[in-house]
Amino acid sequence: MIKPKIYGIFCALALISALPLLTVSAESETNAAETASEEGLYMCGDEGGELVPSDNEGNTAEGEGNDIFPAYIEDIVPEENPVPATFDGAEMISPPYDPDSGELPPAAGEPMEMFADYDKGNGDIEDIREYWEANGYPEYVSFICDQGVAEYDVATQTETIHHLWKIGIADISEEKKEEVKALVSREQHLFFTPCGYTIEERRAIGEKLSLEYPLAEVSLSKYGEEIEAVISGYPEEEWDNIESDILSMFTEENRIIRVLKSVPTIGIPETEIAVEPNENFGEESPETASGNDSEIVFPAFTQDVEPSPEPDATESAPAFATDNSPLPEQTAVYSNRDDYLTEGAPAPSIDPNKAADIEKSKNPEVEGAISEIGGVAALINQESQRSGNESLWIWISAAAAAALVITAAMILGRKRLKTFSLADGGEVSEDGKMTKAEVVKAVEESKITPSDRVFQEIVEKINKEE
Amino acid sequence: MTDSELSLKLNKVHEGDIQAFEDIYNDMKTPIMTVIMRVVGNRETAEDLLQEVFVKLYRSPPKDVSKPRAYIFKTAVNLAIDSLRAEDRTVSLEECEGFMFANDSDSGMKLDIERAMGKLDEAKRRIVTLHINAGLKFREIAEIMGIPLGTAIWRYNEAIKKLREMLS
Numbered sequence: 001m002i003k004p005k006i007y008g009i010f011c012a013l014a015l016i017s018a019l020p021l022l023t024v025s026a027e028s029e030t031n032a033a034e035t036a037s038e039e040g041l042y043m044c045g046d047e048g049g050e051l052v053p054s055d056n057e058g059n060t061a062e063g064e065g066n067d068i069f070p071a072y073i074e075d076i077v078p079e080e081n082p083v084p085a086t087f088d089g090a091e092m093i094s095p096p097y098d099p100d101s102g103e104l105p106p107a108a109g110e111p112m113e114m115f116a117d118y119d120k121g122n123g124d125i126e127d128i129r130e131y132w133e134a135n136g137y138p139e140y141v142s143f144i145c146d147q148g149v150a151e152y153d154v155a156t157q158t159e160t161i162h163h164l165w166k167i168g169i170a171d172i173s174e175e176k177k178e179e180v181k182a183l184v185s186r187e188q189h190l191f192f193t194p195c196g197y198t199i200e201e202r203r204a205i206g207e208k209l210s211l212e213y214p215l216a217e218v219s220l221s222k223y224g225e226e227i228e229a230v231i232s233g234y235p236e237e238e239w240d241n242i243e244s245d246i247l248s249m250f251t252e253e254n255r256i257i258r259v260l261k262s263v264p265t266i267g268i269p270e271t272e273i274a275v276e277p278n279e280n281f282g283e284e285s286p287e288t289a290s291g292n293d294s295e296i297v298f299p300a301f302t303q304d305v306e307p308s309p310e311p312d313a314t315e316s317a318p319a320f321a322t323d324n325s326p327l328p329e330q331t332a333v334y335s336n337r338d339d340y341l342t343e344g345a346p347a348p349s350i351d352p353n354k355a356a357d358i359e360k361s362k363n364p365e366v367e368g369a370i371s372e373i374g375g376v377a378a379l380i381n382q383e384s385q386r387s388g389n390e391s392l393w394i395w396i397s398a399a400a401a402a403a404l405v406i407t408a409a410m411i412l413g414r415k416r417l418k419t420f421s422l423a424d425g426g427e428v429s430e431d432g433k434m435t436k437a438e439v440v441k442a443v444e445e446s447k448i449t450p451s452d453r454v455f456q457e458i459v460e461k462i463n464k465e466e
Numbered sequence: 467m468t469d470s471e472l473s474l475k476l477n478k479v480h481e482g483d484i485q486a487f488e489d490i491y492n493d494m495k496t497p498i499m500t501v502i503m504r505v506v507g508n509r510e511t512a513e514d515l516l517q518e519v520f521v522k523l524y525r526s527p528p529k530d531v532s533k534p535r536a537y538i539f540k541t542a543v544n545l546a547i548d549s550l551r552a553e554d555r556t557v558s559l560e561e562c563e564g565f566m567f568a569n570d571s572d573s574g575m576k577l578d579i580e581r582a583m584g585k586l587d588e589a590k591r592r593i594v595t596l597h598i599n600a601g602l603k604f605r606e607i608a609e610i611m612g613i614p615l616g617t618a619i620w621r622y623n624e625a626i627k628k629l630r631e632m633l634s
Contacts, residue, residue: 439629443598446579450499454513455491458520459484465525 125165125184140176142168142195142202145223168195168224467493472534476527487524494535498542500599504583504591505546515545536606539596543610582632590625593618 129144144167151160169176172194181190202220467475467490478486498519503512519542531537583591589611596607608618 436626436630439626439633440598442579442633443583443594443629446500446583447496447599448500448503448509448512449496450513450516454495454516455488455520458491458517458524461517461521462524465521 125163125190128180128183137199138176138179139200140170140172140198141180142170142197142199143220143224144168147191147223162189164189164191166191166193166223168193170195170198170201467535469533469535473531476523476529476534479524479527480529487520490523491520494538497600498539501539501592501595502542502546504595504599505543505588506549511549512546515542515549518545533606535600536602536610539600539602539606540610543592543596578633579629582629585632586625586628589613590621590628593622594625594629597622 125144126146132138132141132144144165147164147166149162149164151162152158153160167180167190169180169192172192177192180192184190199220472490472493475486475490479490495516499512499516502515502519503509506512506515519538522541523538528534528537583594586594592611593607596602596610597604602610604618604622605615608615611618613621
């Protein structure tokens with residue numbers, strides 16, 4: 001994918017991402033080495049920082065650094081055993097490290113046993129990459145790429161390429177970084193970045209995706225740990241219908257679209273798409289893990305959520321006091337009262353208002369009924385207060401769970417189900433916007449027809465010339 | 467008209483067949499006019515350029531061209547761009563939208579489209595119209611515009627996204 005167009009983007013991103021690190025180092029020169037190391041920027045070699053502006057011949061002067069990799073990089077490496085770096089103007093070529101020279105190795109770390117047969121003398125990161133490609137990557141490496149920048153001298157029309165090697169390390173640690181550093185020569189600018197997956201894990205995921213998406217090809221990004229699903233076999237006429245985020249065409253020979261971590265469902269039977277995003281993509285957002293709507297699985301919040309509490313009886317209690325008709329709820333509570341009483345619960349006090357009502361009523365039957373109902377109402381109040389306290393937490397939990405579900409639904413649903421098909425063959429966008437197909441159709445219909453006279457004038461011109 | 471059919475017609479034009487020429491004109495006049503119009507933004511100029519395209523086509527019909535349709539559109543786009551350069555200006559379609567669809571019954575939507583198209587940058591507008599109105603493949607558009615294929619597709623998708631937003 002590192003076609004020139006993308007390469008330029010990566011270069012810019014690499015430069016942007018590196019600059020803050022360099023700036024931090026510049027501000028604190030005494031701690032520069034430590035800072036740079038912590039930040040992940042590393043320049044191999046004892047002297048380092050020999051990158052300097054090129055002259056018109058593409059050669060370099062020493063000691064001043066350059067705009068791309070300023071000279072303060074020198075400060076992050078030890079000054080002992082300085083070896084002048086060579087710089088041919090086209091690209092940095094490191095002097096080979098000779099293990100028999102008596103010099104210190106370029107980095108403090110010692111290669112592990114798996115690198116035992118690697119010729120450290122070459123010490124060039126490109127050689128190491130080739131070696132890894134041929135012999136297998138270290139188990140922690142996710143990717144390795146050059147995100148260097150090109151410096152163009154307008155005056156001389158010469159281009160100087162500065163390499164900045166980015167190495168993705170899974171479960172990154174100083175030990176692993178040192179291990180890689182130990183392999184490279186002095187002027188290799190390395191930039192370590194933490195990754196979630198090793199290259200072997202990415203390959204395994206890629207293979208699984210290849211199997212599960214019969215119409216898709218899967219490739220690993222060489223410039224990051226992304227896994228890219230590639231649509232192939234679609235006629236170009238159908239590309240407009242693809243709702244995925246198309247990043248780029250990647251080879252003219254293959255003529256296929258590359259879609260980053262998104263496989264459109266067009267043309268693929270739903271039953272054939274059964275990838276579980278979490279399983280395949282681990283920490284990746286499910287949003288980008290797959291484009292299949294049918295696989296959206298909401299977290300099982302509902303299993304953990306308490307059942308909805310009964311409606312608070314407090315408000316209904318006064319009504320009972322003036323209504324003799326036994327309601328089902330009233331009956332149920334009344335039966336519960338026996339349980340309370342048998343357990344030695346204190347007899348409920350009668351509400352003063354209810355007592356007043358009793359005083360007003362001189363009918364013994366009504367009086368008794370009111371007394372009974374008043375007791376029930378008091379019990380309901382007590383019960384409802386107690387259950388209200390308990391249910392408060394239930395409500396809070398339920399609300400939190402609902403908020404989570406809604407958030408998850410919004411995240412999962414975003415960019416997924418974008419259109420609905422209508423019975424008449426039309427489409428409606430989920431977000432109310434025109435669909436892509438509608439836009440295309442509208443543009444298509446907004447054609448401009450020339451006047452009828454134009455052809456006649458063309459013929460006249462032709463005849464005139466003849 | 468497919469490329470192969472167009473090739474056959476062009477061969478006939480090469481032999482002086484005015485009917486074949488007219489067939490080609492009738493088939494391609496609208497998409498070419500649309501493309502030119504979206505580049506130059508002036509109907510009168512666009513019609514002049516359309517004439518120029520077809521006069522050139524009649525004089526020297528392309529032979530042994532694998533994609534004659536793309537070739538013709540490339541000629542049209544180049545002429546339109548040259549015309550703009552000669553006038554040393556760039557064009558916003560908004561300046562000419564008023565008369566573009568004056569006689570069109572569905573002019574409201576088309577005006578919206580043209581307004582939205584006018585807000586796209588020129589490169590994206592050309593890609594959109596070359597792909598949608600001219601029916602060219604991205605590969606052909608990339609060749610015409612001298613840009614990488616991925617760039618053409620990316621710009622197209624960006625343009626469609628913007629159009630969606632603007633038209634919604």
